[in-house]
Amino acid sequence: MSVETMVKTYLNYIDGEWVSASTNEVEPSINPAKKYEIVGYVQKSSKKDLDKAVAAAKKAKQQWRKLSGPARGEYLFKIANAMERRIDEIAETMTREMGKTFPEAKGETARGIAILRYYAGEGMRKVGDVIPSTDSEGLMFTTRVPLGVVGVITPWNFPVAIPIWKMAPALVFGNTVVFKPAQETAVTAAKVVECMDEAGLPSGVVNMVTGSGSVIGQGIVDHPDINGITFTGSNQVGKQIGQGALARGAKYQLEMGGKNPVIVLEDADLDLAVDATISGGLRSTGQKCTATSRVFVQSTVYDQFKENLLAKVKQIKVGDSMDPETWMGPLASEKQLQTVLSYIRKGIEEGATLLYGGRRLEERELKNGFFVEPTVFENVSPKMTIAQEEIFGPVLALIKVDTLEEALILANDVQYGLSASIFTKDIGSMLSFINEIEAGLVRINAESAGVELQAPFGGMKQSSSHSREQGQAAIEFFTAIKTVFVKA
């Protein structure tokens, strides 16, 4: 595996050129497992750089939209091939930049490649319907047109998959892109954009500008030449983006937080439920919007479930994510570490029982990173902060329930509605869960995380702007429908 010895500076990508920010300022992107290790320097751009990127995207959109869907799809195939050639390098960069384990990072990069190929194929599929007109001599049909320039604002937790599941459909449906990745993972983002450059994407079709959310992100929201904004991240920022976009009439799509429940009934396969709770709750150090956070267990099997869960959680090996022995890496940043530790403190202060974990890990080399123990609470009451707010860390709250009805009421008693799982063998319980649970992703005998790229993805309530990403659902955001009536 390659080891980079020189710290490289990564540039903005505007109109097909790699360029420095007009500020001449860069900032280091660091390894959260070893905070003294700089993965790369990234540009700290200004509004001026954003304006250039938007102008390039605006210019490029005329030619790009004129290409056929299959021709645009061909570019996506080429980008996928370029990424496949560099899969180890991109995955290693992701691991070093945000701390998910190397196998997870490689899996995510492979998923990015598969998403590109899926949307490349979408370039050949139908974009409209023929609808019978009341005029027997008329032809009525729908077709779709691109929005124009799309602003893509992404978080650090899936630094390859999320940008690609936004950019690939944007491109294949004829839009051009201004991409603002999270600054924490801007080196990984730059490598994805390098693949686009290698694939020969025409100048200006994708532009990347790195910098702060308040300058570049907000700049995208306010820019009159950006026609659509797609965002994944926190609820607070998502709401601001939605309001800003609405105010100037731009289309927007928001994917935000989750507080995802798992329900374990007394007839469940407990081994399966335990493994899925651990995988769903603690992989990627709990930093997924689909991560399991609350675990409702029927009282008759509660003690057994708890014992089995704790036995396995205690075996989790925490460490540097490039170490093949490591199961759980660091949190992605010092800020994320402080947030998670403050939620753990709040859980204790509000009276939950800390069953396991809860500490920052600082032994030997771990002190140089942002490591926490996998953490399990019990006696968590529904109104406690750790039962209501998204933690985005490796923290599970166990809650004892007597019946499925009670579990459903409590599971729904949060502002979010992204993903939810149940473990049971009873078809009636499964159907009640499918009908009653307030979640966009409903999972039976499967962990709460585990999104498939060909299916719609998104949440109910405060988890999203009620739109769906991925699969064929993506066309709804990235295009506008024209209803056409023709009479000769």
Ligand SMILES: NC(=O)C1=CN([C@@H]2O[C@H](COP(=O)(O)OP(=O)(O)OC[C@H]3O[C@@H](n4cnc5c(N)ncnc54)[C@H](O)[C@@H]3O)[C@@H](O)[C@H]2O)C=CC1
């Ligand atoms: N739903 C999800 O997948 C994610 C949820 N989160 C949640 O958000 C919390 C905070 O994480 P952050 O990285 O600070 O998320 P964030 O929402 O601040 O950042 C997400 C993206 O939005 C940009 N941004 C920030 N302020 C902006 C603004 N005013 N206008 C436009 N864009 C802006 C950021 O630069 C980044 O690219 C986490 O603890 C977690 O709870 C974070 C990342 C992903």
Ligand SMILES: O=C(O)CCC(=O)C(=O)O
């Ligand atoms: O679980 C997944 O694969 C996707 C999760 C996600 O979209 C997120 O955490 O932002």
